[in-house]
Amino acid sequence: MEDGPTYGFDTLQIHAGSRPDPVTGARQTPIYQSTAYVFRDAEHAASLFNLQEVGYIYSRLTNPTVSVLQERVATLEGGVGAVCCSSGHAAQIMALFPLMSPGCNVIASTRLYGGTVTQFSQTIKRFGWSAKFVDFDDLNALENAIDDNTRAVFCESIANPGGYITDLKAISLISDKAGLPLIVDNTTATPYLCRPIEYGATLVVHSTTKYMTGNGTVTGGCVVDSGKFDWSANEKFPSLSEPEPAYHGLRFHETFGALAFTFHGIAVGLRDLGMTMNPQAAHYTLMGLETLSLRMQRHCENALKIAGWLEEQDSVEAVTYAGLKSSPYFDRVKKVCPKGAGGLFTVALKGGYDSCIKFVNALEIFSHVANLGDSRSLVIHTASTTHRQLTVDQQIAAGSAPNVVRISIGIEDSDDLIADLKQALASAK
Numbered sequence: 001m002e003d004g005p006t007y008g009f010d011t012l013q014i015h016a017g018s019r020p021d022p023v024t025g026a027r028q029t030p031i032y033q034s035t036a037y038v039f040r041d042a043e044h045a046a047s048l049f050n051l052q053e054v055g056y057i058y059s060r061l062t063n064p065t066v067s068v069l070q071e072r073v074a075t076l077e078g079g080v081g082a083v084c085c086s087s088g089h090a091a092q093i094m095a096l097f098p099l100m101s102p103g104c105n106v107i108a109s110t111r112l113y114g115g116t117v118t119q120f121s122q123t124i125k126r127f128g129w130s131a132k133f134v135d136f137d138d139l140n141a142l143e144n145a146i147d148d149n150t151r152a153v154f155c156e157s158i159a160n161p162g163g164y165i166t167d168l169k170a171i172s173l174i175s176d177k178a179g180l181p182l183i184v185d186n187t188t189a190t191p192y193l194c195r196p197i198e199y200g201a202t203l204v205v206h207s208t209t210k211y212m213t214g215n216g217t218v219t220g221g222c223v224v225d226s227g228k229f230d231w232s233a234n235e236k237f238p239s240l241s242e243p244e245p246a247y248h249g250l251r252f253h254e255t256f257g258a259l260a261f262t263f264h265g266i267a268v269g270l271r272d273l274g275m276t277m278n279p280q281a282a283h284y285t286l287m288g289l290e291t292l293s294l295r296m297q298r299h300c301e302n303a304l305k306i307a308g309w310l311e312e313q314d315s316v317e318a319v320t321y322a323g324l325k326s327s328p329y330f331d332r333v334k335k336v337c338p339k340g341a342g343g344l345f346t347v348a349l350k351g352g353y354d355s356c357i358k359f360v361n362a363l364e365i366f367s368h369v370a371n372l373g374d375s376r377s378l379v380i381h382t383a384s385t386t387h388r389q390l391t392v393d394q395q396i397a398a399g400s401a402p403n404v405v406r407i408s409i410g411i412e413d414s415d416d417l418i419a420d421l422k423q424a425l426a427s428a429k
């Protein structure tokens with residue numbers, strides 16, 4: 001579909017990156033379950049290894065099924081290229097890897113997926129990297145946190161555990177001024193609700209495990225490059241601007257231009273870190289993407305209706321859904337995600353910790369799992385699970401107080417979901 005007219009989102013989510021198989025005519029993208037690809041001759045092999053020709057060598061780096069997914073996600077996000085990998089957490093490391101070196105830091109929003117907080121506050125220290133956590137509603141604090149060793153700014157569009165919307169435009173103005181790439185985790189919004197590149201993001205990362213695949217079958221991740229960042233403007237990004245010893249001194253930015261980050265991600269990131277997405281996972285995600293817009297519409301519609309209903313219940317203390325008038329982010333969500341506020345929110349129960357436990361146990365349609373963005377409705381009591389290791393003060397700061405339950409609204413009949421919530425609230429009293 002390259003070189004054609006510009007198609008709408010619903011068309012692109014089905015067609016972008018794929019074409020009928022040239023050998024068999026297969027209309028659906030085949031699962032290329034092959035580790036290696038035959039070289040035409042020794043010269044062909046040499047030019048592939050020298051990055052002089054683009055093609056398939058070995059599936060740790062590239063695979064035709066995964067390539068279709070990469071092109072599709074890049075198109076939906078409005079980027080120039082994308083690298084898929086084994087999980088959302090892998091995508092975060094793949095995004096930071098070309099930017100960071102020992103002693104460098106990333107400025108990260110305090111409102112992040114719990115696993116990302118752990119990855120950034122603990123694990124990346126082993127690479128000599130660090131993260132500085134800042135409230136991204138405090139733009140002065142963000143600006144002041146940036147120092148000479150900062151190499152990236154990181155936030156989520158709709159931030160976990162739901163209800164917080166990042167002012168992407170305001171954040172990108174600050175990262176631009178500092179000459180830093182802005183990385184946006186767009187997992188919970190998906191490109192249907194928000195396209196961070198349009199607000200100035202340099203890179204977009206995804207856990208395709210969630211809404212992109214949409215049915216809780218496979219883990220996966222993706223890094224999309226806007227192609228807009230000048231990696232050679234200064235000395236800060238030598239992996240992209242300076243000669244790469246493992247490729248005979250090739251300079252990625254000079255050689256590949258806007259595709260420098262994508263080529264580096266495949267030729268160095270996947271080659272050496274090996275966080276590869278397998279073709280089966282790419283297949284499931286391609287299947288999910290075909291209905292992304294339809295599902296997101298229903299997720300948003302159901303979430304708005306259910307969040308509004310919950311807010312009116314006597315046993316409910318508060319609901320954090322940006323689509324509700326009571327939310328401090330009600331006006332911002334219309335700017336950042338005009339089509340809807342997503343499917344994720346938290347609800348605080350007046351009965352506290354014990355009520356939450358009873359509520360979660362009594363739900364029948366909702367599954368109690370550590371996941372989100374499934375077509376099924378999901379629930380988790382974060383204080384007794386994902387945030388169990390934190391003190392109560394830390395839990396409160398993370399939006400996961402003992403009386404809070406996180407809900408990921410699925411695409412079932414909203415009346416059935418409300419009936420289930422109603423009976424569970426009654427048992428929780």
Ligand SMILES: *Cc1c(COP(=O)(O)O)cnc(C)c1O
Nearest residue numbers: 087088089113187207209219220
């Ligand atoms: C799930 C999730 C991740 C991590 O993704 P995995 O695929 O589980 O590694 C990162 N960010 C957000 C917002 C998520 O929801």
